[in-house]
Amino acid sequence: MKELILKVLAVALILTTSKLHAQEAPKAKTKSSARNEFVREYKSPVRVVWQSNGAEGTIKNTAQLLKEGNGQADLSSTALCVLESNAIEKPALLIDFGKEIHGGLQIVTGRWQNKKPIKVRVRFGESVSEAISDIGEKGGTNDHAMRDFIIELPWLGSIETGNTGFRFVRIDLLDENATLHLKEVRAISIYRDIPYLGSFKSSDERLNKIWQTGAYTVHLNMQEYLWDGIKRDRLVWVGDMHPEVATINAVFGYNEVVPKSLDLARDITPLPGWMNTISTYSMWWIILQKDWYMHNGDMAYLKQQQSYLQSLLRQMISKIDNNKEKLDGVRFLDWPSSEDKQAIHAGLQAMMVWSLSVGKELSILLKDEQTVKLCETALSELKKYVPTHNNSKQAAALMALSGLMSAESADKEVLSVGGTKNFSTFYGYYMLQAQAKARNYQGALNNIREFWGAMLNLGATTFWEDFNMEWKDNAARIDEIVPSGKKDVHGDYGAYCYVGHRHSLCHGWASGPTAWLTEHVLGIKVxxxxxxxxxxxxxxxxxxxxxxxxxxxxxxxxxxxxxxxxxxxxxxxxxxxxxxxxxx
Known part of the structure; x- marks a missing residue:
């Protein structure tokens, strides 16, 4: 009866406070100006990966494109890159900018006889295979950001185009019997010009590079808001934000992109909705509020979240029945575990314990005694029931971190079994955290070297949306044309929303080792x-x-x-x- 009364009160408070919140949402307090942080940096390609010459002389002087440019068309330039087409041959070239970037492309042209605009096709790619693929081929799309389109280039001028995540660009001359003079083809890199205040250096250069790659992955995703990926989805996914913010705290310190994104998620999700329609993502929002407060100590900002936090905690409590979570909305941990209903249930039970424990701590800070008591009662209920992890590394990690099972048991029975088999780029962070809680630091370091290091071995300059250790078998690097008999690690794999070339190769949720190495190897904990x-x-x-x-x-x-x-x-x-x- 007591639990029933609590749930009725909780639902009533949800409806009341969510209406009030929708009428007057507080604005984020910022300490830095994004407008002053953003820069546009122009980068020349570092190599020509491939060119289709067809008849001899179709493409001349590609070395010109590798020279540092100034973005200015002029009458004096003579040593230009020239592409010539006829009725049959239409030349193309593929260039590499050396590492993943976010932004677009600047093309500077010279003079040709008829002065008419010349039509070209531009294709961006996070891998070589994506840059040379067609829409619909191996999952290639223009979703979220255009990566394959046709434009016209001016005579003796310049044009800027594109807004996506990429490393490689292919340009095809489409007009027949045309001569295209290219002075420059430069990438436009758009990013926040902020210092890397955090650092990590050890006796293992592989770990050093992994730390730096994770930091760079998140840095690219710190755009107007904190995105999951710079090619797709380019959205604020709150679950993705948790490892991203851990990395920001370890590398950059305070940045306005975090509260701005947390507040966006709150403001576009009136209760009883779940952030991004996923119940766990609302829970990650609660956990993020504590992490952000611990690092920055901004009580004024935390108080701005109080009304929404109160209602959200009561909404979660109303989803407990007979000591078990009964959450609605999308029931999701990460994609690799998305078909394992037992693992999802165990993970949701653990997430409820974790986030309500954090909610209690925040309520104590906010001097909200009523919510503290509600959380205590709910936690007492939830901890009476321990679901099976079903040998899921995702579920076992969350159960260890929430205290539903011992970290030592989780590590021995599940996390260390098979090394990095069944790891994932998102929940790999929590697997590493659980191993640290079990004091298996050596096992965690080995997993970082093997799993995240395998992406580096395949040419990654940022970490990927997903990765499976089996993918590396007989796989070509992403920075080369796939040889005959080799697997295309970008185009041939993937599932769910990330099939083939739709797969994001710069995903902030994969940056966990950066935060982990700072916290557990350097041993720095706030x-x-x-x-x-x-x-x-x-x-x-x-x-x-x-x-x-x-x-x-x-x-x-x-x-x-x-x-x-x-x-x-x-x-x-x-x-x-x-x-x-x-x-x-």
Whole structure:
């Protein structure tokens, strides 16, 4: 009867506060201006991957395109790249900008005889195979961002086009009997010009590169809002934000893109809706509020979330029946686990425990005693029931992190079984976190090297939406034309919403190792709001040394850990005077 009364009260409060919230949504408090952060940087290609010459002389002087340009057409340029077509031969070339970027393309032209615009086809690709593919081929699309289209180029002028995530561009001359003079073809890289305040360097260069690649992946997705991917979906997915924000906290410190995106998710999701229609994504919003508060200590911002938080917590509590979660909306953890109903149920039960525990902590900070008591009662119910993890690494990780099962059992029974088999780029972060909770730091480091390192081996410069270790078998690199007999790791794989070339090769949710290495190898953990206290507890495992920096509102904390001959670790720390350092 007590539980029934609580649920009735909860539903009533949801309806009341959600109406009030819809009428007057608070604005985000910002500390930096996105308008001042964004830059447009022009980049020349680093190589010509391929060109279709057809008859001799169809394409001349491609080396011109690799020279540094200035974006200005002029009358003096003579050594231009020339593409000539006839009724049969229509030349094309494929260029590589060296790494994944977000933005578009600038094409600067020279002079030709008839002065008429010349028609070309432009194709962007995150891989070579995507850049040379057609729409509909191996999942290729123009969804979310145009990557395959036809434009006309002016005589003796310039044009800028495109807005997507890419590394490679193919240009086809489409007009017959035409001569196209190209002075420059440059990428327009659009990003926030912000410093990498955090850093990581260890005795293992592979881990160093993985840390940096994760940081760069998130950096590219810090556009007007915090996106999941720069090619697709280019949306604010709140679940994706959790590992992304962990990386931002470890690398960049405060940035307005985080509260701006959290507030967008709140404002476009009046209760009783779930953020992105997914119940767990609303739970990640709660957890993110605590993480953001711990790093920045902005109580005024946290108070702006109070009315929505109160209602959301009550809505979640109303979805408990007989100690079990009975969540509606889309029931989702990540794509690889999406067909395992038992794993999803176990994961949702764990997420309810985790997010309601965080909700209780936030309610204590906000001096909301009524909500604290509601959370306590709900948690007491939920913890009486422990579902089966069904050997799902996703479910076992969440159960370990929420305390529904011991981390040691989760690691031994599930997470360490088969190494990185059944890992995923999103929930791999929580698998690593659970292994750290079980103190299996060596196993976690091995998994990072193997799983995320395999993407680097295949030519990745950013981490992918999904990856399966079996994909690497007989696979060509993404920066080469797929040889006969090899697998196209981009076009031949993928499932659900990321089939083939639709697969995003720059997805912020895959950046988990960056945050993990900072937290567990450097051993930096924020233990008081606003980084006023940081606990240092390094875990070098097989590393000889690790050093790095960590951004706080007061400046950077620097640490260096060196393994001594007897196996003990020498730690050096430098920190702003406002930050209390606790060594363990």
């Amino acid at each position: 233990t008081a709001p606003g980084c006023k206290e940081i606990t240092i507890k390094p875990n070098l495992a097989d590393l000889e040394y690790a050093e790095g920096t960590f951004p706080t509102p007061f400046g950077k904390v620097w640490v260096k850990h060196t393994k001594k001959p007897d196996g003990s670790i020498e730690t050096k720390v430098k920190a702003p005077q406002e930050v209390k350092i606790v060594k363990k």
